[in-house]
Amino acid sequence: MSQASSVSTAGDPAREPLTRRDALQGRRSDRAALDAILAAVLARIDANLAVFTDAFPAPSSVDGVYPAIDNIEWTNGFWTGMLWLAYEVSGQERYRQAAERQVRSFKDRVDRRINVDHHDLGFLYSLSCVAAYKLTGDLEARDAALAAARLLLARYLPQAGIIQAWGDLSDPDQAGRMIIDCNLNLPLLYWASQVTGDRDFADAADRHIAQAARYIVRPDSSTFHTFFMDPVSGAPRVGKTHQGFSDSSCWARGQAWGISGFPLVHRYKADPSLLDLSARLANYYLNRLPSDLICCWDLVFTGLPHERDSSAAAIAACGLLELARGLPLSDPDRAAYEGAALATVETLGARYMLPPGAPGTGVLDHAVYHMPNRVGVDEACIWGDYFFLEALVRLTRVWEPYW
Numbered sequence: 001m002s003q004a005s006s007v008s009t010a011g012d013p014a015r016e017p018l019t020r021r022d023a024l025q026g027r028r029s030d031r032a033a034l035d036a037i038l039a040a041v042l043a044r045i046d047a048n049l050a051v052f053t054d055a056f057p058a059p060s061s062v063d064g065v066y067p068a069i070d071n072i073e074w075t076n077g078f079w080t081g082m083l084w085l086a087y088e089v090s091g092q093e094r095y096r097q098a099a100e101r102q103v104r105s106f107k108d109r110v111d112r113r114i115n116v117d118h119h120d121l122g123f124l125y126s127l128s129c130v131a132a133y134k135l136t137g138d139l140e141a142r143d144a145a146l147a148a149a150r151l152l153l154a155r156y157l158p159q160a161g162i163i164q165a166w167g168d169l170s171d172p173d174q175a176g177r178m179i180i181d182c183n184l185n186l187p188l189l190y191w192a193s194q195v196t197g198d199r200d201f202a203d204a205a206d207r208h209i210a211q212a213a214r215y216i217v218r219p220d221s222s223t224f225h226t227f228f229m230d231p232v233s234g235a236p237r238v239g240k241t242h243q244g245f246s247d248s249s250c251w252a253r254g255q256a257w258g259i260s261g262f263p264l265v266h267r268y269k270a271d272p273s274l275l276d277l278s279a280r281l282a283n284y285y286l287n288r289l290p291s292d293l294i295c296c297w298d299l300v301f302t303g304l305p306h307e308r309d310s311s312a313a314a315i316a317a318c319g320l321l322e323l324a325r326g327l328p329l330s331d332p333d334r335a336a337y338e339g340a341a342l343a344t345v346e347t348l349g350a351r352y353m354l355p356p357g358a359p360g361t362g363v364l365d366h367a368v369y370h371m372p373n374r375v376g377v378d379e380a381c382i383w384g385d386y387f388f389l390e391a392l393v394r395l396t397r398v399w400e401p402y403w
Ligand code: GLY
Pocket: 181, 243, 253, 369
């Protein structure tokens, strides 16, 4: 894997000017208000702990309540990640004990290869087993995460320089498809490289992030959801949406995965162009928000009657904070990114939280899982709950990511 892997993009265009920069950079945080929202999220975790210790929340709720599922989805790590965050902020053993039971389930899942034929191993294992290893030194968790990283590396297509997102590698319909969401799966590879000293993990991640920057990010700094490469010749083929409005529109959650994933990769691969890329995506995203800063599910829409996606807003808030952390103090938009993240979290806390309800009730209402298939529309989505809590932790503490 010796091909150049520095990140450069189509002509490296400039960031769009931020239309609301003055308003955003003036935001000041109210620690007591953030602590109150955090306490409400922990109370929701407590209310759900009995249901979701030996079972997991489904990806999206039904009438606000998550059905209980086995460890079979791409989303199971988010709840375990919430348990680890709750343990970190509270020190309460009940969260650690529940998280550790789930870590055993993740070990079993990778040992028995249960639904691991996709790239979402990073989402699954960074937030469960890598978190366990970082917080408690659990060696069994480390080994399970390394096994997951090896499966992820096996999806690397050397000619195309990408990790294939979905499907068996012999499936012609999925051949050579990368997706923007994969930015959040790459930290598992970088972590595995650090732990083992094996450069192959990091080299694959370096190539993938460079290809994502080159082909998934469009010249106007919007993003394709997915992009096909020719797995044999390595040539770029075509951008396609999967969960967005159209092939040429910008799926809001994809943009949020981009805003957050490029700076997370920057933690491992110090390359300032990753921050510049994230900033370009951030300005495109921030300039297309409704007035309360909670995005519609696709950025082609900017208000009613179109559904919001609170989960994308929560991801973007974490991404903006990660971006601001990496940028120099002199960056003209840095304070606006912090202000936008804060305002997003405050709005989510004030207007988008589900009230207490039956066991299994989600945290954030008004998310969208898959609009084209009408799945999880105007419901809670478990990754939205996770990133909302992660954003609250980032805003109230110095925090070392599980990513
Ligand atoms: N990674 C899949 C999704 O965001 O729906």
